[in-house]
Amino acid sequence: MTSDTDLFKDALGELGDVKPLVQERRVSLNKERKDAELNRRARRESATQEPVSDLNPLSGEYVELVDPWDPLEFKRDGVQNGVYRNLRLGKYAVDARLDLHRHSVELARRAVLEFVRDCVEADVRCALITHGKGEGRKQPALLKSCVNHWLPQLHEVLAFHSAQKKHGGLGATYVLLRKSERKRQENLEQHQRRNR
Structure with a gap:
């Protein structure tokens, strides 16, 4: 009895030159990814013996639906009003x-x-x-509502707001993120040098 896999391989053989599709990266960063990121993910996966996606802290429970025409807005305590205003107005370069x-x-x-990570x-x-x-849609603004529900749950997110029209308007959201620990340390060292 021939398995489905064998039948599939036979069918591919009849087609001649079959090449795998090239997949685009799902997240495109304007900055180059660092090898450390890949190493970090590999260490985390091997340490837990589970796929990282299974450890998702984002709540999949009840999500309060927003209207398709409602703007999304959120700001943590401590984020300066001027910084939040610049985010809302799309004045920061979008790096990802x-x-x-x-x-x-x-x-x-x-x-x-x-x-976000x-x-x-x-x-x-x-x-x-x-x-x-x-x-x-049958359920209007479902993904929009989910994004509005999930982002405040992530410690790394300082603020977010619906985008300006040129970046997608109410169908997109700017996200302001915390500095990485490495970047925070660099800024501290630079500030200490200036004060000497």
């Missing part, structure tokens, strides 16, 4: 983007967590998540 179109809620949940590791301070407005 994540597009959630055609994602299921669970895939989006995993993608958001991984994206990758951004912090790569010292990205301002990122853009495109989720769409979800207008005219």
